[in-house]
Amino acid sequence: xxxxxxxxRCKETKPASGFYRHLVRPGGLSHxxxxxxxxxxxxxxxxxxxxxxxxCGNERVPGYLSCRRCLARxxxxxxxxxxKVGGPGRPPG
Numbered sequence: 001x002x003x004x005x006x007x008x009r010c011k012e013t014k015p016a017s018g019f020y021r022h023l024v025r026p027g028g029l030s031h032x033x034x035x036x037x038x039x040x041x042x043x044x045x046x047x048x049x050x051x052x053x054x055x056c057g058n059e060r061v062p063g064y065l066s067c068r069r070c071l072a073r074x075x076x077x078x079x080x081x082x083x084k085v086g087g088p089g090r091p092p093g
Contacts, residue, residue, distance in 0.1 A: 003016045003028065005016070005019055007036055008032070009032050009033075009036040010033065010035070010036050011042075012033065012088065014033050017079070018034055018035075019025050019032075019033055020034055020037055020085075054066050054067035054069075054070055
């Protein structure tokens with residue numbers, strides 16, 4: 001038997017699979033359903049963008065859409081890795 005929950009935003013009763021997991025909350029499920037959570041996330045991100053903040057809430061770097069922390073994370077993820085230099089289809093290091 002699946003547990004049913006009611007989303008306080010849209011007032012719809014949905015199965016537990018319609019809610020994100022949130023292990024800190026009692027019951028282990030998010031307060032809002034998946035659809036409402038995504039909608040609220042878009043609204044929050046748009047308001048932060050309009051106010052000059054990064055999507056994570058920190059102040060943006062001038063000329064970029066991200067803050068220093070998010071830019072550093074992207075740079076780390078895209079940095080060339082020395083053990084992959086000179087492989088097939090790559091220029092020699």
